[in-house]
Amino acid sequence: MRRTLLLLSTAFTITCAARTLTSRAAEATAAAAVDFHRDVLPILARACFDCHGPDAQESALRLDMQKAVLAGGELFGAAIVPGSAEESPLVRFISGEGELEMPPTGAKLTAAEVETIRRWVDAGAHWPGPADEPVTAPLTSNHWSLQPLVPTSPPNDGDPWIATPVDAFIMAKLREKGLTPSPAADRRTLIRRLYFDMLGLPPTPEQVAAFSADERPDAYANIVEQVLASPRYGERWAQHWLDVVRFAESSGFETNGPRPNAWPYRDYVIAAFNDDKPYDQFIVEQLAGDASGESAATGFLVAGAWDQVKSPDVGLTLMQRQDELADMTNTTATAFLGMTVGCARCHNHKFDPILQKDFYALQAVFAGVNHGERPWIKPDREQANDGLRPAVSSLENEERFDPIEATAVRFTVAATNNGSEPCLDELEAWTPAGGDDNSSRNVALAEHGGQPSSSGNYADTSKHRLANLNDGKYGNDWSWIAETHGHGWAQVDFAAPQVIDRVVWGRDRLGGYADRLPVDYRIEALQRDGSWREVANSKTRRPYNNQGAMVYAGTFSQPAEPTRRLFRGDPLSPKEPVAPDALSALGTLGLSLDAPEQERRLALARWIASPQNPLTSRVMVNRIWQHHFGVGLIDTPSDFGANGTPPTHAELLEWLSQEFINRGWSIKELHRLILLSNTYQQSNQSREQCAAVDAGSRLLWRYPPRRLESEAIRDTVLQLTGSLDLTMGGPGWSAFAANENYVRVYEPKMEFGPPEWRRMIYMHRVRMRPDAIFGAFDSPDGGQVCPKRGTSITAIQALNLFNSRFTIDQAERLATRLRAEAGDDAAAQVQRAFQLAFTRDADELELAASQQLIASHGLPAFCRSILNANELLFIP
Incomplete structure (x- = not known):
């Protein structure tokens, strides 16, 4: 008995001491009143919701809803007694004073956190909001990409190499690492780089000669303006965007049926780049172009794969629909925001501040979008000043x-x-x-x-x-x-x-x-x-000429039911309704559960396109930088979260992102900032000392050379041989033989003629079946988003480029061109081929070897070697 009393006395003493320490800690922590959302909810969310939240309720206790907290669980009554922490089981458990100790695993509550809960309960446990609705802890993050843009000024120490703000940032980083920039590239190299980079085609010998002879100080700036004004620019840069948004013209899955009316979206993107459409407008139109007369633009939403064969099993059918919506949600987030929200489809994101609720809130924005065709309402482009209003629209x-x-x-x-x-x-x-x-x-x-x-x-x-x-x-x-x-x-x-x-x-x-x-x-x-009294009539409008063409750009209808969060992503386990919304860590759209369908997409589009959104401009600036230098300032272009890599030049990214916004979201202005820099105009020659420090040239002590993409390789071959058809727009050409099977079998064509000699961006792109020849050069198959293409070196690439029927035919055509332009003299033929392909003369060794090849195997064989030369396949 004495032993028991002694133990109780000791326990009482320890408990009192612990309470004294707890009280002192609380006094040191805060003297202000406890706020539920600010102070209490984050503690409950971290320590309690995994076992007593929306998805799991151990002992039938739920702590994310006031009504459930007051009802209590299986082992006791109410979890808290407002006004009395001493009588509240929850307080006893989290402080270690009760028969249970909570949480049972993981980090325990600190003394300050326990005292916060105690003070909140003693003060009446005020819980704002409806008693029967779950609460979610506010998300905060100190991750750099989620913070507002930081006003940044270019560093400039007066170095004469610095010609633009871009150069100032690059030079500062080079100095930091003990590196120096490379000399300027020669003019032949520079114009070839510019043309391949911006147009995906080489300059002609005549264009190179004119630029090399132009001694005016603004000669290079003039060439930059010429490529930006070229219609070939939109074709080149649209392909980069189509990779990002997983565009293809078939549905994928086992039937892989064609989408004959998907091409207007491709043409919309080309026109957007050529017209220098402001990027914020470009975003809004792709998510809600039906609200502004750009009906083809919403091809973005349904550019991905679609399982057309529905299952008789209700669970599988529901999962197919979930996969469709997840594709739209994921692509929107990765393309515009550089965030991997798909990781939150089944649970809260493990690394980034994205709740599972956020994923379904974004999905709710697209709940009324379905794959399919609808009438193509062609925009009423600027016309002559005829004094008439635009033609009538079926929209508004x-x-x-x-x-x-x-x-x-x-x-x-x-x-x-x-x-x-x-x-x-x-x-x-x-x-x-x-x-x-x-x-x-x-x-x-x-x-x-x-x-x-x-x-x-x-x-x-x-x-x-x-x-x-x-x-x-x-x-x-x-x-x-x-x-x-x-x-x-x-x-x-x-x-x-x-x-x-x-x-x-x-x-x-x-x-x-x-x-x-x-x-x-x-x-x-x-x-x-x-x-x-007549107040308006159709006579003041231009004639209506639309012929009822269709476009694969999705169909829209008001969702019949609200979107629900799904337990572990299972459509047969729906949880609470979720209103359409943005990422909660960055803001809210403020929409109701039953918000009109179009209003949902417009609200999200405007939130993404807002200058206050910290991700949008950063992500697009990085994409543009990537395609100029082969790798972005961040080399994970669609992951700006915790699993992405930090920027190599953080201050430069901030400055460019703010300039992008300040200059009206103009992509061409962004190009100018980069192209006119000495950084871009450097030689590509390697230097051993610099390569030892930065082998990948990420710090840009030289211009990093890289191989052309499949489209540019094919287009270049056609231009050299005189075969390239520059017809723009409209339905594309096919690289596959026709077949009408229910399950499409795409067999490559064996013969190619003028219908297949348009630029490769106009090829009917089949999902999961790249072009049989140039698909080997790492072109994406449209199965998923491709923010950055790989660069492999394989035997099949060399075999395709040397032995394919296409190359053999084009070599014959190049031989015909050389005979027409250089006559029958082998030396003249060689020099003309070098000028066309490499915009330079052959040296003595090259000339001799080429003449010997022609003498031994004929002019077409020499032409095949030209079309396979590394010098032709790389951006210098």
């Missing part, structure tokens, strides 16, 4: 006029684009902007008292009802259709006279349909005196 049309007081509006159709019954998904009448918030109001809306009427309604009463005319809902399923072919009228009477100054209407604002579109119409306003 705005009719502005001088303010007029009216009691109703009437839309009268005289003709539709296909002769069918007219269709309107909404007819809106708006008041002029004004008031403190400069707002406008749609007074035709049913909830504002608008009453619709018409010349006659569609017979199908299940949808296309008259009530759809002004219900505020967009899309074909919420549209009104007239009962008469080609003509009819619809009207909305207002609840009271209103001053209006514009009418907005569309056939299908979700972009699913473009038929039944009114193309000949007039709009009238009913005045107080009972007379109708």
